[in-house]
Amino acid sequence: MNELIEQVDIPSTILDLAHIDVPIQMEGRSLKPLLRGNNFDERPAYSMVFLNNPSTAKITTGTIAVWEGDYKLIYYIGEEKYLLYNLKTDYEENNNLFDSKPEVASHMLNLIHEKLRKANEGR
Numbered sequence: 001m002n003e004l005i006e007q008v009d010i011p012s013t014i015l016d017l018a019h020i021d022v023p024i025q026m027e028g029r030s031l032k033p034l035l036r037g038n039n040f041d042e043r044p045a046y047s048m049v050f051l052n053n054p055s056t057a058k059i060t061t062g063t064i065a066v067w068e069g070d071y072k073l074i075y076y077i078g079e080e081k082y083l084l085y086n087l088k089t090d091y092e093e094n095n096n097l098f099d100s101k102p103e104v105a106s107h108m109l110n111l112i113h114e115k116l117r118k119a120n121e122g123r
Helices: 009-017 102-121
Strands: 045-049 062-068 071-077 081-086
Touching: 045 102, 062 102, 071 102, 081 102
Parallel strands: none
Antiparallel strands: 045 062, 062 071, 071 081
């Protein structure tokens, strides 16, 4: 089992296992199919730490990371600092590939910007 999952998937999984409808506004998805050995649609996984962002203001500081396939991109919001790693070949995250893998970096950065856009819409 090598699928990427997120902490936000845990509440949806518990509700699904308890045969309780998962509210549509919940961000996570049930891991029940995966637990039963079924296929699981791949999708990016995110980690976010937002600092000093009032709940009604747009997110302007903090860190957001996205994992997809073998790659992980970390974006330091406000600093315009980017770190891209191939976790299959560099699991210790020593070799920043951001400048040497522009296609991967661009794709991953677009995922992050889309996630930030959605987060800011709800503020």
